[in-house]
Amino acid sequence: MQQPAVEFSDLDFSPGQIRREAERLYEHLRHAEFSLAECELIAPLTLEINRLKEEKRAVILAHSYQTPDIIYGIADYSGDSLGLSRHAAESEAEVIVFCGVRFMAETAKVLSPHKTVLHPAPDAGCSLxxxxxxxxxxxxxxxxxxxxxxxxxxxxxxxxxxxxxxxxxxxxxxxxxxxxxxxxxxxxxxxxxxxxxxxxxxxxxxxxxTCIVHENFMAETVDYFKRRFPDLKVLVHTECDAAVVAHADLAGSTGNMVEYVRSHHPGRFMLVTECGLADRLRVEFPESEFIGSCVLCPYMKRINLRNVLQCMKEPRPEQIVELxxxxxxxxxxxxxxxxxxxxxxxxxxxxxxx
Ligand code: SF4
CATH class of the missing domain: 3.40.50.10800 (NadA-like)
Structure with a gap:
């Protein structure tokens, strides 16, 4: 994957600014197993991205499968496809930076044709x-x-x-x-x-x-965890096989899963979906336990703080969504x-x- 040409040396923040930003990040990210030292490393990037956001009147939208440093460090809104679609349509920002996969950035462009829509990783497709x-x-x-x-x-x-x-x-x-x-x-x-x-x-x-993430889950795995933890609530995305859905306490979207956890926490949950959602909910509901398996989406994970910063500074033509x-x-x-x-x-x- 092509690495964007943004180095820490480009970023000019005082040690005090970096420490305060690292502490802000750590407040959220410690629940996703980030250390304070890791937060100090990414602090210059989030500071610069948030500064550029104001300068360029941009809004950053992040799908729930994005990494916690994106969701809690720079995103103005995080959610599922429907929520992101609505936010893209309602936002008054002149620039939308879309942290998700290509079809999502295209949807934002369809809903906001007169705005500039930036997609940091144009090669982030989706098997569906x-x-x-x-x-x-x-x-x-x-x-x-x-x-x-x-x-x-x-x-x-x-x-x-x-x-x-x-x-x-x-x-x-x-x-x-x-x-x-x-x-x-x-x-x-x-x-x-x-x-x-x-x-x-x-x-x-x-x-x-099929979704290359959700087609991987197996009913046997869910069954094993349900027998091991009788109080376990199993939340399954409807992109999974019907045999997996049959074991679900809830089958629906990532938004449905978030709402279910919100109304049933604290508790023990298994999220049968991409790993990013469990990372997000560990931060939001630290008193709950999230167990079991998850699968990473290789497309979603192509977005990172470096390519977000690079495309906000100087987008390459393919990072500007045109239809x-x-x-x-x-x-x-x-x-x-x-x-x-x-x-x-x-x-x-x-x-x-x-
Ligand atoms: S998890 Fe990845 S491959 Fe699956 S539907 Fe979402 S973007 Fe597409």
């Missing part, structure tokens, strides 16, 4: 978004004439432009139910489609995309349809008991 092209959506539509297309938000702007409505893992069911007819083309996550199918009478026609006007107009229609339909709810809570 990259599984389907706009041409393949057109082919599906030709094969199933008149059937509405609902695309998961993990798709490119061009794929959204071919869709009738967009959805997130939080509101997928509501969006599907709002479509006319008995069938819906639901793209591109086949595992999410399998999880949604029992909850709707509409027949879902799907695609063969054709026609794609923006049509993708916006699909996102607006989703936002009109609703905020969403978990697919499953407490195995139907609560």
């Amino acid at each position: 978004a990259d599984s389907i092209t706009a041409g393949e959506v057109r082919r599906l539509k030709a094969e199933h004439p008149g059937v509405p297309v609902v695309c998961y938000i993990n798709t490119s702007a061009e794929v959204k432009a071919e869709s009738d409505a967009c959805c997130t893992s939080a509101n997928a069911l509501e969006v599907i139910e709002a479509m006319e007819g008995d069938e819906v083309i639901f793209i591109p996550d086949q595992l999410m489609a399998q999880n949604l199918q029992p909850y709707t009478k509409k027949r879902l026609i799907t695609w063969q995309g 054709p006007e026609e794609v923006i107009r049509r993708a916006r229609r699909a996102i607006d349809r989703m936002l009109e339909i609703g905020r969403g709810r978990p697919l499953k809570v407490d195995n139907g008991k609560g």
Whole structure:
């Protein structure tokens, strides 16, 4: 991976400024196992990024799978796809720095076409978004004439432009139910489609995309931890296999998981999703225990403080998100349809008991 040309020597802060910033960072990051010495090392970067944020009237949005130094050091808002989409639309900042993967930065551009949207790691794709092209959506539509297309938000702007409505893992069911007819083309996550199918009478026609993080979780692992810790609450992302979802106390989006922990803490939780969410919640709910396995998303982890700083100072052309006007107009229609339909709810809570 290309290293940005930003060195600590570029940054000119006094020892006192660095110490105060390190202490501010440590207050949060110690819960994610950062030492004070590590906070002192990154303090010049967060100081400079936060200074540039004011100078350039920028807002930094970070997905929950980002590392804690990004979420607690520089982000103005952290959350899941739906929350980030709304913030991107409502923000008055002139520049949006998007710490997440490419389709998310594209979504921010669709919602804020007149703002500059910066994406520090343009090669940070997503196995779901990259599984389907706009041409393949057109082919599906030709094969199933008149059937509405609902695309998961993990798709490119061009794929959204071919869709009738967009959805997130939080509101997928509501969006599907709002479509006319008995069938819906639901793209591109086949595992999410399998999880949604029992909850709707509409027949879902799907695609063969999967998330390389969530497809790795196994029901046996969840079962092992549930037997070992009888009080364990298992929160599963709906991008996981249906056999894993069957073990869940809650199945939904990362936002649903955060809300569940907020309303059930202190407690013992297993988050069956990308590691970044457990890191974030360890900081926010230090009296709770987060156990078990997680899987890192190699795409999400391509964003770091150095490439954020580099792209805020002097963005390379590929770090500035640009989309054709026609794609923006049509993708916006699909996102607006989703936002009109609703905020969403978990697919499953407490195995139907609560
Ligand atoms: S965790 Fe999965 S769905 Fe999310 S960005 Fe990574 S590959 Fe894509």
